[in-house]
Amino acid sequence: MKQSNVKEYFKPTNLKEALSLLNSYDKNIAILAGGTDLFTDDHSDIDAFLDIDLLGLDYIKIENNYIRIGSNTTFANILHNNEIYTNHGALWDASICLADKSVRNMATIGGNICSSVPSGDSIPPLFALSAIFIIETINGEKKVRPEEFFLGPRKNILKKGEILKEILLPRFDGLFGSAFTKIERGSVDLATANIAVFVRLDNEKISESAIALGAVAPTVVRASKLENALIGIVPNESKLSDIVELVEESISPISDIRSTATYRRKISNIIAKRTIISAYNRAIKNNIF
């Protein structure tokens, strides 16, 4: 049996019921979304699962100022959404290279966020696109930014009795674009390093930027120095070559079985440069491809 210690299973039909179950259960209860991460290995510390399939959290709603993505939305559904494809390219790019097509039919964005692994592909785009996470608690809703959510490898601020309900993505106006790049050892891999870049333009120059890198620090990190250095420039190969090393001031890569720290450091500059150019090219074309 895959989960050697799990004995109980709950499948509540509404959020209230789910929250009260989570709060009253006295042993270790884990929230089960797609299961693609939880069921990879035996988690012998888990006593029960709470399945969120009946909570109605599988949706993508387009509103005036936000896109609302239910936490139980699969990456397959994210990839089918035209608004995300067109205007939130970084998230779409990340989703298409997350695991493989069959896994994306089950894996959810909430699951990827809550697993909180430093290499999670959907996470840098959520930083770069200024996403807001809505957490449901027994005392009501909390809104947090990704920067506040992640605490370390597989660690986040979610406490027992809390459920990540929804991800809000702002809808941007004007000239903007975003892109994502992943370095991997082969296809269908966990990232050696990944990056998402968002830029907004004013008069062909970058007026706002957000850059987030994964797998190069205990959590996904923003490259704020590099973000600032981009303001007011029209990026090109040579200009970027002078400043992308700033990215190294934001990261603290380690060596592990997937890569050495040295390579992660070197490659961060390169993918920063390339992804800034991709995001800029999308922005200049007003995301019309």
Next chain:
Amino acid sequence: MLIIEQSKIISFRGEEIIMKSNKYRINLTVNGVNYEKYVDVGETLANTLRLELGLTGVKVSCDRGDCGACTVIMNGKAVKSCIIPAVKADGANIMTIEGLSTPDALHPLQEEFINEAAVQCGYCTPGMILAAKALLDENKNPTEAEVREAIGGNICRCTGYVKPVKAILNAAKRLNDEQGAC
């Protein structure tokens, strides 16, 4: 869901089984047949299909979602049954490789895998064919790149993917020709 409470040892089909968790009742349709089964929470769908329903065409190779040998079609989508909790299949409609052909006729994908010698050891074949079936159901004219993406989660150690990709493209063409003729 009805629960059978955890007990120490019960006799099950005449064999001794140690029950380690509560059993949960699930109803599922597999290859067109309705089943009611009692499963453990920690059990995978692959396990239920193989051990409870005897559908050993569902192969388990890596047992952690990497290789795709256990791929089945659930509610119209290709999924990896070794990382799906069996309890999640409650109410689901599932196709395994055993349900792809009729006793009289193979599916064009199966025929093309035979024609193109796309089968060697055959252990990845059921999963790969089902991943391809799910692709062709949603995309009648896939490009080679789309075929490669659809089976990107299916590891084959024998063929180098050359002949499987060709077989899938052939099958797509045949399915379109057959539909065009109607």
Next chain:
Amino acid sequence: MEKELRIVGKNIKRFDAIGKVTGAAKYTSDIYLPGMLIAKILRSPYAHANIKSINKARAMALDGVKAVVTWEDVPRVRFCTAGYPKETIPGLVPKSVPIEYLEDKYLLDNKARYFNEPIAAVVAVDEETANKALDLIDIEYEVLKHACTIDEAIAEDAPEIHGGTSKNMITTEISNGDVKEGFKEADYIFEDSYLTPPQQHVCMERSCSIAAYDPSGKITLWSTTQVPYHIRRNISEVLGIPMSKIRVVKPSLGGGFGERQMIQNELLCVFLAQLVKRPVKLEMTREENIGYSARRHETKISIKTGVKKDGTIVAMEIDVKSNAGAYTGHSPYVTNAMATKNPYAIPNFLFRGNVVYTNLPEAAAFRGYGNPQITIARECQLDRICKELGFDPIKFRLQNFIKVGEKNPVNLKQDWILESCGIKECFEKGAKAIGYYEPKTPSSDKKLRGRGFAVSMHVTGTSAEPDFSSAQLKLNEDGTLSLLTGASDLGQGSDTALSQIAAESVGVNIDDVYVYSADTDFTSIDMGTYASRLTYVAGNAVKQAGERVKAEIINFAAEMTGQDVRNLETLEGWVIRRENGRKVVSIADVAHFAVYQARNRKSIDITESYKSLNCPPSFGVHFVDLEVDKETGKIDILKFVATVEPGKAINPALCEGQAEGAAAQGIGYALMEDMIYSKEGKMLNPNLTDYKVPRSMDMPLLESIIVEDPDPSGPFGAKGVGEMAIAPCAAAIANALFDATDISFKEFPLTKERVLYALKTTNKIK
């Protein structure tokens, strides 16, 4: 006049494919027997340790546990995991090495020599109970100093890993001519060293054995094995069971690649079933299969080559140190086999093969059997020689290549003559397909582009001594033919290829052949599936049996019709007149007549044995066109052309399948597959998440080309192909990379990081 081939050379559909595409095919792991128990293995938490004490009491007390066994419970009989018979085990190693050093494995031992070595086994009612019981076995270890790398194991202060060998090393020398004199003749001498990585087979079906015990004492074992007969003999020798009481069956098998050319868990499984007198299943997890099972030998190779101004190679000296792991197994063979994979006519040749014991799981047979490693060293160095001396790499190879009529170099002691070699055509077709002499324009200024190739030669059947197989053909009374063969189909398609040979040689239609293979009670003896031997060695046995069946058919047909046997021939299910092809009588009628009406009624049932007269090598050249990203070090193979020369392709589609699959495995070996160990000797990436094998999206445009040059000794001219096809892959990629970057890579795999580091340190980029 040569009879036109009707079945051989055609893309006959595989017999087993329909079962595999419908899910009907049953593999070992699909067998569930009533009352079957589950066995699990407890593994050592140290790379090197003595077991001081064992307490099984807590494990035995657990509900559902049927047996717990340790070294104290199993027979203390040594065996060699390679499975070879006693006569063969020593191979080429010096006579001074006693056989006890090579037969070095116990079922379970009181010492652990690698991290995760089996220490104990549990049998229980289910997997969870068995796993739980493993945690309840109390073992006290005395931890010893360990050595996991070649350098650590041959250091002065290295621990003794393998009883009886000082320096943890066994050295064998193989030579021809006099290298010292040879180097004196040379105008240039090149010396290089290479490090080749280990590799995991990653058969898609995990290793699994199921043993069923019958009260009569009969044991039936179903197992994922390439060598059912070697397994049976070892069960008999180690567990003391007569062979008549052991039946070994290989069901459908999910890959082999050499991993199953050894004793895996079969002996232990049989021992446990005998002990609990119930069926026992012992299946590896993927982690056990990748992390703690056999692997390709990691090697350090030094190669020194002397060349004359005119491009003639006059001398070559090679020193190989191979990381054998803790047990002998195949290591002496694999290591020394590298001496006999050289396809160039080099008058002065010295090979020194050093088997180095370390505290790692044993290295064993893996497709190519040493050839990919030695091909890297030889072909990469030859490209460096060509570049430095300005020789055209293709002309240089052909200038030095062995030629038909010369001595066959696969065994330097045998007087075998090379009778077929299609290398020239491989070069011509491969170079054309890759566009070898076309301009090399990179797709962007961030990339470098290059083309390269590598050549290999591989044995057909074991080269150490003449090889052997047998086969049985039974003509049924309706004229259909049953082929019973001990040869194991691993997925490569030997059942189909051997059936084609049977049908062709008897003269029946392929649809009238039924094949049943690899069951020691019902099929005739075969050494197993390795050394690319089946089509050739087993194929020759089938062909001989077929010719005798055909002769019997013609004899009975003559009796039936009163015609002279000399005028009769068989074709597609009929006995025909030799001179005009007119049908005389159907084979179905002859078969019926033989059993029910003939004067001397008789079953046409022939078993034939075949001992090889030769070991004709197969050849191939693989070409690669690639680009490398100067900023990330990523290699993109734009096109890969695999040419293979298997004599005659019995079934071209199956041959292509071998070339294509081998290319994928070779590309993985070259670019991404790596086994990473901690300082403690524990593998850190024992799963398919972090042990990366090529997927559909990793594969380049891949073209396989079959070149034929039928060998007179092969059945219809056939030679082997499965192993040849992997040998040149990594070297071809490295040579294309050398062409692109001017850097001769010495260490593999060619990961992005390694490539980028080399580009930076050699100042190829800023």
